[in-house]
Amino acid sequence: MRRTDSLQGSIDLLVLKILSRRPHLHGYAIMNAIEEISGEVLQVEEGSLYPALHRIEEAGWIKAQWVTKDTGRRARTYEITAAGRKQLSTEESRWRAVTDAIGRVLRMA
């Protein structure tokens, strides 16, 4: 039923990383932050961002909160949880291991 997304692994990592630096961001801000910091190289689509956010929230790594903005509309903001920080460090080291490995292969081959 659910299509696997090749970017899925990295999207979790990016979202967690961003939220670990800047708490209380809503979806749009997270999307913008990823694009900005990566120098527009990484583009996150709305269609995969929100499912990812909800999935990560479901896993208990981030938690959500409704805040009312100046415009009077409500926005859903996210912050990282303790479990999320732990997950972030595992993900980070795994990512490093993978990229290192890929780098070695690229150098040697």
Add this chain to the structure above:
Amino acid sequence: MSIWSRFANIFRGDRVNRELDEEMQSHIDEAIANGRDPDEARRTFGSTLRAREYSRDVKLPVWFDALRADILFGWRQLVKNKVTAGAAVLSLGLAIGACTSAFRLIDAVLLRPLPVNDPERLYFLTYQMTDGHSKPDTGDSFEYPLFRELRDVAKDQAALMAISYSGKIDLTYGSDLDMEKAYRQYVSGSVFPVLGITPAAGRLLSPNDDVKPGAHPYAVISYDYWTRRFGRDPKVMGRKFRAGNDSIEIVGVSREGFTGTETGTMTDIFMPTMMNSKAISNSNWSWFRIWLRLMPGTRPEQVREKLSAAITHFRREAVKTWPPGAPKERLEQYVNAPLSLEGAAAGVSGMQKDYRRSLVILGVVVALVLLIACANVANLMTAQAASRSREMALRVSIGAGQFRLLQLVLVESALLALAASVFGSLFAWWSAPLVVRMINPPDNPARLLLPADWRVLAFSVTLAILVTALFGIAPAVRASTVKPMSALKGGDDPHARRRLMHGLIAAQVAFCFIVHFIAGLFVATFDRLSSQPTGFAVDRVLTLETVARGEQPVAYWEQIIQKLKTVKGVDSAAVCSWALMSGNGWRSNIWITADTPQTDNPYFLAVSSGWLDTMRIPLLGGRDFVTNDIYPEVAIVNEAFAKRYFDGQNPVGKSFATETDKKRVRTQIIGYAHDARYQNMREPIRPTVYVPFNSITDKGGLRNKDWGTIVVRTAGENPSSLASILRQEVPSTRSEFRVSNIRTQKELVQQHTIRERLLAMLSLFFAIVALVLAAIGLYGVMTYSVLQRQREIGIRMALGAQARDVASRVMTQVFGMLLLGASLGLVGGVASERYIQSLLYGVKTTDLTMLALPALTIFTAALVAALPPVLHAVRIDPAVTLRAE
């Protein structure tokens, strides 16, 4: 978010949806505010529905959400078909309730382990023997000297315990006027420690309380008795009661839940075996069962061999002291009686022996009724699935998986089963104690613990699941494998469904036949048994078991009889040792001419003058006793006696020899009476000797008596109305006497048909239920098949078919099924013969009427059930039907 919040989300699905939408909207607003083109911003989300679906799936457990939807949908389906669903729940509930009820009874009587340590290592001893009429039987009563020996022989492999039969005794905590009844068991000293029973208060009996005959006047009472009689008064310890001539002190209360070892009787008082002091050294007095707990690692067979050898050795010595003249083969049989160890985990009682088979058969009957009900519901579900086949096809077309459809239909079945289970539990809760109350011999009604605990719960739940599977799976599988193409076209095999339904009808008829057959047998048995002649007038007779303090001269007994005769409403009165058919018996050797005794011992009964008249047993010749007649000088015999020993000649004036105090004495026959029933309803009336109530001692004087039964014939229809007056009249005439128990003769007679009445009533009830269910089932299937074939019938009629043709076309198939079912049932019924025969009386499973009756009933019911749909079929108007298509 926890798993709980996910489950919680199921029930606020709307809110979840709203929040998802709101979050997306806020994102879009943000994008637009940052200068994105509104349309493009919206487009980036793709299908909002899909995004929502995806996020929603994350937020709720999908399968559970689906289940919730199915339950809701199933519920709506049931509510929509209120009548059919109600009928299904009612019939299924009744059947489930009956099954649960039967289980509760079977569990309470036969299965539930005693509340003791390791009940599965408990056994009791039984041996094969022949009863007084040379019929094989099993015995389980032993004599104390033998027990002592066996206990020592087996002490390394098993702990042996003597536990007496639970008997009702008279006891008083005050004066003689306050006599009351309680159930008492004698137990050997090791019983409480070996069974691991703990005291609820005070102390229990130990081996030290069971050493010297008559020296341990202590008793332990059960928790139940403590509660009922004393309101759990802790001061009961140390209280004394008097039973017979002993004054006994209560020393403790056994723990809650332990009510003795006899299932069906709750023992109130436990006393050391040594307190039955006269029996301790008597080798001819069998009065208890031997229980044993095997040591861990011991095989029952090892112990059995050892004990068997010891018993043979002991008995071989014992028979040497017997008076000579006993037939040799009978002695050998006694000495070498095959011994066996039987499991006693669920207790041991006469009730188990009497009711084991009946309960199992009732269990089978209710199971069959349950199957009939299941078949009904299965047919109902199939018919409903048929009308929903287009809906199913539609569901498949828009992507529903097979499993989802299976779940959809099964959930509906489970809902039905659940509702039926709830109804059934209520029914069982009400009906099981009702059945126990019907097992009520006068003075000794069955008392059973019927807790609604996890065992009953587990049974009900298992039953509900089983039932759901039974009636739900076939229709569910059928519905889930629907092929949309063919279903939407109208089905490629419209007959398949009907075949399933017809098969179920055949099964229903077969089960119904068996139930009816069994019910017929039981009703006939009860009818024949209770209409057996007793030979005496049963109505208007009251029996007063009377006891005296110390042995009293027979003249005093006579004085009481004379006084009772003057009471208003009393026609006549007399005294005898015990009432006819009260369960007591006395049999003795007789010699007609030769030196060897007759092989079959006649019954003896001591009666006073006027007893025959009071019981309305006519004299055929000779005379009744007079006050001066004395045992063993004269006797009155019955017809069976004359037939057996004097070729049916009038035996008055003849004589035979009997034995009293090991002396052979000649007895003159002075009277010849009509046959009267002495023991039970099943056996033929046996040779009986009536002897005078007055008897002679070795010294030649009249023997004094401390007990007897006074029988009183009343003028009024209801003898019980005199009970309380007579109860007072006895001690007021002579204060040494008191009435210990009053029962009507009718109760005494009816107690012999209690089991048969129970079986007849319950099986008849279930036969009616089965018939109604099967008829409803048949009606439903016929109606469905006529509806389904409406078009076909319409065409046939348009082409000129007559009503007769249509009717026969509609009916042949179904009645074929009926025939098939009935013949299967017949085979099943006849096959049940071996198991059921011992419960029957005067009927055989091969009786033609017994087989014809259920067949007739079922076919009549089938005709009645089939009539409306057949009438509907022949009234089909081709023009209307065909236009409707």
